[in-house]
Amino acid sequence: MRAAFGASKGLLPPILLGVFSLAIWQAAVVWFNIKPFIVPSPLSIGAQFSENFxxxxxxxxxxxxxxxxxxxxxxxxxxxLALIAAMVRAIDELSAAVVAAAMVIPIVALAPVLYGMFSAAEQTARILVAALAVFVPVYVNTLKGLRQVKPVHRDLMRALAAGTWETTRIVTLPTALPFLFTGLRIASSLAVIAAVIAEYFGGPIGGLGKAITTAASQSNYPLAWAYVLGSIILGLLFYLASMGLEKLVLKGNSSR
Known part of the structure; x- marks a missing residue:
């Protein structure tokens, strides 16, 4: 009971801040007569969201x-790749430039190229764009976690005649798990953002990005923002799912 009260108390400030921000937004649109093509009011966006749910x-x-x-x-x-790079120094050094290049690839330019490489009627290009956005934070954080193992722990496993896989399973992976899930939390939202952007620039019919494009081209800006709201909710669900998985896995790992 106390834990539930504490959790609800922690959620109250961001909820109040969100309600206050929406109220200010609504008031600014009404008072300054802001046109929908600039920014619609929260009430009109909510109405479109419910009507087109x-x-x-x-x-x-x-x-x-x-x-x-x-x-x-x-x-x-x-x-x-992080596991391989952690075990083989040469792979780590060779992959550093590739990962650095992957960090700066613009999704806006990549999506049309992938549509040309694969069929524009398939979802393959959108999946690959999302995978690229996920790869970088997962790789960087996982590799950092794999390097956190203290030499004394490795020496102890070596003294116990433990093999490479046993050392990785018992010492290295548990140490790297928090870092891996940090990367996963970042990547979960990035996957949604990357998929929406890829949908925005072409591909088959369907998807929030394509729906935003269609609504905006018809000058139905409140509806376009309703689809944006849908993408925000989807990104939050992915983020919360990754947080829940993190707590479940780390809790089970610590109880062993």
């Missing part, structure tokens, strides 16, 4: 699936 939901499912597949692909590649 079925469409927002269906497009969110498309974007959510692309984001999830990209997240899983980027996570697997990032963790595997």
């Amino acid at each position: 079925a469409t927002v939901w269906s497009n969110s499912m498309v974007t959510g699936l692309n984001s999830l597949l990209g997240l899983l692909l980027g996570l697997v590649i990032g963790v595997c």
